[in-house]
Amino acid sequence: MPVLRWIRRNLIVIAGLLTLAYMILPNIVVMVFSFNKPNGRFNYAWQRFSLDAWKDPCGVADLCGSLSLSLQIAFWATLGATALGTAVAFALVRYRFRARGAISSLIFLPMAMPEVVMAASLLTLFLNMGAQLGFWTVLIAHIMFCLSFVVTAVKARVMSMDPRLEEAARDLYAGPVQTFVRVTLPIAAPGIAAGALLAFALSFDDFIITNFNAGSTVTFPMFVWGSAQRGTPVQINVIGTAMFIIAVSMVLVGQLIASRRKSNARS
Structure with missing residues (x-):
């Protein structure tokens, strides 16, 4: 039958579109309910359209404070994990030393x-050290578990680099620092950027590790979890929608820049 033949030819495309719809559907639900005005405390059933939550996203006590704290932690955790992860990735790829294989395996242990x-x-470690649970313990914990993901992204990029480009730079009398800044770093930049974005998303979204090591500190995921026990405010959907739109916009801008660079290179 023609229909069956068409399905067989386009089976991979259909499966991909269904998977994409499955992934995007929760975000669409969050976006739709950000315009809801529930009658009670729970924003689980559609009542009527309203822009009240968008006009006052910080209308719920401590919501924007927890959001600001999560953004700060994610920012500093991204900087720390990206700097350390990039250095570790270059060391594992470019240098030979004792226990290199064991260290490489230990780096990926937090992912498994x-x-x-x-x-x-981590909580046991901090308590034995006598550390006060709060911002700094959360930040240290986030850097630790984000490090593995940054190393993975940067290491894959560094391994695919052509060493002849750096050799050509040295043949043209470029020093080690100049070669690294003008040749190595621009080539490794996509992997570093990917690792940094992944670290930021993981840090901002984390709940389990944060909940163990935060003490009285409340991040945005912890605020959402706590609010779900007594009633989910619509402003949570507003923040989630805004974050989703920003992330999609960044991806689209990146794709646009990449396509323009390819077209310029061809011309």
């Missing part, structure tokens, strides 16, 4: 370990 185990281990 359950988050609750890592959270409990």
Whole structure:
């Protein structure tokens, strides 16, 4: 039958579109309910259209404070994890030293370990050290578990680099620093940027490790979890929608820049 033949030819495309719809559907629900005006405390059933939550996104007590704290932690965790992860990735790819394989395996251990185990281990460490749980313990914990993801992204990029480009730069009397800044770093930049974006998203979104090591500090995911126990305000959907739009816009801008560079290179 023609229909069956068409399905067979386009099976991969259909499966991809269904998977994409499955992934985007929760975000669409969040966006739709950001314009809802519920009768009670719970924003789970559509009542009527309203822009009240968009006009006053900080109308709920402590919401914007927790959001600001999460953004600060994610920013500094991204900087720390990206700097350390980039250095570790270059060291693992470019240098030969004892226990290199063991260190490479240990770096990826946080990715394979359950988050609750890592959270409990970090809490035990901080308590034995006598550290005061709060902003700094959360930041240290976030840098630690984001580090593995940055190393993975940067290492893959560094391994694919052509060493002849750096050799050509040295043949043209470029020094080590000049070669790194003008040749190595621009080539590795996409991997570094990917690792940084991944670290920011993971840090901003984390709940389990943060909940164990935050003490009285309340981040945005912890605020959402706490609000869900007594009633979810519409402003949470507004913040989620804004974050989704910003992320999609960044991806589209990146794709546009990449396509323009390709077209300029061809011409």
